[in-house]
Amino acid sequence: MIKILLTELLGYLLFLVFVYIEEPILVVAFIAAMAIAGITLKKRAGLLLQELEKTYVENIGKVGLIAVMIALTIPFAIMGDSYWLQILNFMMLNAMMALGLNFMTGRAGLICLGYAAFMAIGAYTVGILTLKAGISFWIALPFAGVFASLFGVILGLPALRVKGHYLALVTIAFGLIVQELLLNLESVTGGTNGLIDIPSPHFLGIDMGTTVNFGFMSMTYQANFYYLCLALLVLTTVVIYRFSNSLFGLALNAMREDQLAAQCYGLNLTNYKLLAFAIGAFFGGIAGGVYAAMINFIAPENFGYSLSIIVISMIILGGLDSIPGALVGAFFLTVFPEKFRAFEDYRVMFYGIIIVLCLLFMREGLLPFKHRIFKPKTAARGEEN
């Protein structure tokens, strides 16, 4: 318990140091130092790390709880820095998408290269419902998820008949079709111009688009959204975790491993594929809905192919089918590039390089998927000889 607390606090401290250092050379030195420290730790104290990992896995609930506690304090620790708050908001939205995509692609093995489309659908749902129909954000948001799920099912229909490379192509085409539709259905979506002035949500009578005052400290509106994103991310993580660690999640894994064998063992592939698509898409839709309300402006170009690729690179870096992996991948790939704003142009290339390097040298990702979710009631039974 104390081990978990201390290591998480250490991580928090390192993160804060990272946020506060500005000098690019220092940033590079910091990252290099971290990488070297990580590698030496793994070499010199591999056993210790393994033990720590075991503690983490066994007390996953506590780990999460402490992490959430820490996350609650971040806006204060970075002194309400609106720029960094916004980045962290994006990071959390990305993490939700990474979790959703990971459920489809990592857990169920259904590759999706058009995931940005689900975010787009969520964003436009919230945009249109709040802007044009005057519906409250809190009612529109679940709709964003549901509509995205609906589109997930629509995309899932061709997936019933195709797999592998073909599915990859179908999903790319799906992403492009959604984008083209957003561009061409001008009367509803605003075409190229998109939707502007999407209203901010109100929470307990407070406009979330205004400054928030904590009494001793006031922060820009990003802090409001920080807590909204955090709440939704926690919810997403819990839901995905529950689904993954159930018999349902096991069935999806089996489908990923071998569709034909899974069907011969009684899985109705149709149901499982559509469910995987619907669930995975749902969180993309929610992330998009929050995005629309936070930025107040959306256009088709925000939801292009490169966004789909960015989300894919997050789950590859983190490790396919690994929930902590998706979170860590989203964290690294959103936060690190911010320190190199001078190289903003190289950002997409950086994602490409991450994909290639990970697949060449670290196929399992940073935090590979861990087994043993099902244990017999008496732990000894597994070991009896």
Next chain:
Amino acid sequence: MTIELIVQQILNALGLGIMYALIAVGFTLFFGVIEVVNFAHGEVFMLGAFVALLSGGILTSIGLTMGSVPYFLGILVLVLLTGSIFGILLERFIVRPMRGAPDIMTLLITLGASIITREAVMLFVPNGRNPQPFPKLFDVDSINIGGVLIKPETILCIILSAVLISGLYYIIEKTTFGRYIRATAQDREAAMMMGINVKKVFIITLALGSALGAVAGLMNGLSYGIIKFNMGFAAGIKGFAAAVVGGLGNVYGAIAGGMLLGFLEIFVVSTVPDGSSYQDLISFVIVILCLVFRPAGIFGERAYEKV
């Protein structure tokens, strides 16, 4: 629609179709022989166009005059070379290390390679972010034959691709090496046991397919006069679609598939009002429909999964 216009559109469709066909041939070769779908193949198309654009300066500096035949041949050779080198590099650093990995991984790594290539061109070619005008290689205006305007570039493209495709046919069907390729495509293990250097076959297959894709890029520049760093993406998707329509692994099917897609696109653009803004949309819908209902291609038989 007048008869002249129809002839005009047929020529356009032919020009577009052969371009797709040349890309599709690469996809189908890679899949048939190496069993990979190379999502970076669209980028070689883009590279071909850019190399053609940039090599103009080099060729004039060694004394070739623009528009002359040696000038054009010089460009063609450079484009073919670039394509082959790209293919060889891809084989060595991307495809080969992924032997035995799950399909999904190979697919994603070629995707990563395509992003790197595309972004590199955008970043390192001067003014690469913006569309680049592609110079006219010939100082000849369109020829008017009975009311049909024929661009010399279109004719050149059609002839060039006819030559290339015949060359490919010759290599695959008549040479020893082509026999190796066909043998490897049919049964890799058996080919290996018969002493065929499968590794070499892989390298040359990728070089060959990529070279053809690069020429398609050159043709695109010639026909449309404008090129952009991200043009490989749509071209790659359509090329793959054409290969699927023709049945992945079937070279001649891929050519037919490319033609079909070209004709369909032009047909839609010229008959549907405001069709050009839906051009891509319609191709993508065709892609999905074809993948779902005829995954083995229009000529293929229903495939039974090996159990």
Next chain:
Amino acid sequence: MELLNVENLTIRFGGVVAVNEVSFSLKSGETLGVIGPNGSGKTTLFNLLSGIYQPTSGEIVLAGKATKGMRSDEVFHLGISRTFQNGRLFWNLNVLENIMMGMEEVRNSKLFGSLFGTKKEKIIQEKAIDRAFEIMKIFGTLLTSQAHKASKDLPYADRRRLEICRAIASKPKVILLDEPSAGMDGVETETLMNDLIKVKKAMPDLSIIVVEHDMAFIKGLVDKVMVLDYGKRLAYGSFDAVAKDENVIKAYLGQGDGAC
């Protein structure tokens, strides 16, 4: 009464008739051996029985129900489960999970239940785990001691055992074993034989159809034998009768593929 009735089963792939007018029947608890050289249609027959392929003509009736037009998951629910020639385990899942995948419980788990971790769901899960260990115990401690190992890390013989465990986990009426001894040496094959006899003892009502290309292997195991050649039924009957059958001897000697 016959449990499984197969009548005039035929499938064509283009011009090739892979299984040609094959008929046989099976009682509850009986074991049928299907033998024949490579390419004689044994695996295709299994694919027809398990619903992967649809027959061009002919009928399969299990416990009074025709399986025509059924997908393989529906056939599975009727009570036919199978193993695969090249071993199609869920390679990245561990031994326990592989066996659990064979169970009805996994399909009965509800989305809602798994989301909120209901008590019912927990009980289903615990029962499935317990039952999986029961099944593993057919092979003593060979599998229980490796329950949490990924199936791709198992030794070859244990993979075969795991496949059999997975196939019987659903309490099927019939299991189809597709060349369970493929790639094994004599000693391993003998062990596997004994394993199968153990399974038969543990589940006396289970009917088994086992594909082999070597007649010697199934001698002590089967109640009757069917020989396939080029998709056609060459001989069918008790082991001894088939072993003496002239057509069979001719076919095997003619191929130079010594049967025994």
